[in-house]
Amino acid sequence: MRLNGNPLKTTIAATALAMTTSVLCLRAASADPPDRRLEVGIVGRFMPTGWFEWSGHTPSELAAYPTLGGAPFVDWRLDRVFSIGFMPELTLNVIPKLDTDYPVSAMITGAVRLKAQYPDWHLVIPYVLLAPGYSVLFRYGEVQAGDAHGFSLGAYAGFRIPVSKRNAILAEGGYLRGFQSDGVSAYAPSYVVMALGWQLAP
Numbered sequence: 001m002r003l004n005g006n007p008l009k010t011t012i013a014a015t016a017l018a019m020t021t022s023v024l025c026l027r028a029a030s031a032d033p034p035d036r037r038l039e040v041g042i043v044g045r046f047m048p049t050g051w052f053e054w055s056g057h058t059p060s061e062l063a064a065y066p067t068l069g070g071a072p073f074v075d076w077r078l079d080r081v082f083s084i085g086f087m088p089e090l091t092l093n094v095i096p097k098l099d100t101d102y103p104v105s106a107m108i109t110g111a112v113r114l115k116a117q118y119p120d121w122h123l124v125i126p127y128v129l130l131a132p133g134y135s136v137l138f139r140y141g142e143v144q145a146g147d148a149h150g151f152s153l154g155a156y157a158g159f160r161i162p163v164s165k166r167n168a169i170l171a172e173g174g175y176l177r178g179f180q181s182d183g184v185s186a187y188a189p190s191y192v193v194m195a196l197g198w199q200l201a202p
Contacts (some may be wrong), residue, residue: 115130
């Protein structure tokens, strides 16, 4: 660019170049490093309410007791928005609300994680997560019921808050729907889910 030796034009051009360079450097510094595609973490879950699909029982009997669970996860970022991963889940005390004796089960699920995030908010990064999987319920009460297996589907929305270049805390809520059966009849719990967790980009 030729400025014809004009000091004012030279100063304006240098200032504009410096400002542009500063903005690009700030954006590059705040962006996620391109080589950190692996993300690992864990969430703790609280299910305040739920429902059961259980053959032979009326809908009024099919509420579920509140319960707790947890899920470590591993994600692989495909780009700045989409990622795919895997998540083993454990849900304790899967119990239908019945006045009589009831089965007490634990549910173990292996789920695929399909996540989309909005990465351009640097303080809070919102995301949505779909988690189809397969689950098995193991009875550990005395009642002769509660063993079942089948597909499940979780749908969640949440956000993560970066606390350093590699670490973030996250919160999410959603719904976990079960489609299990004992081979003869349906025995499928579903829950409202609230979760808090931590994520690391190694």
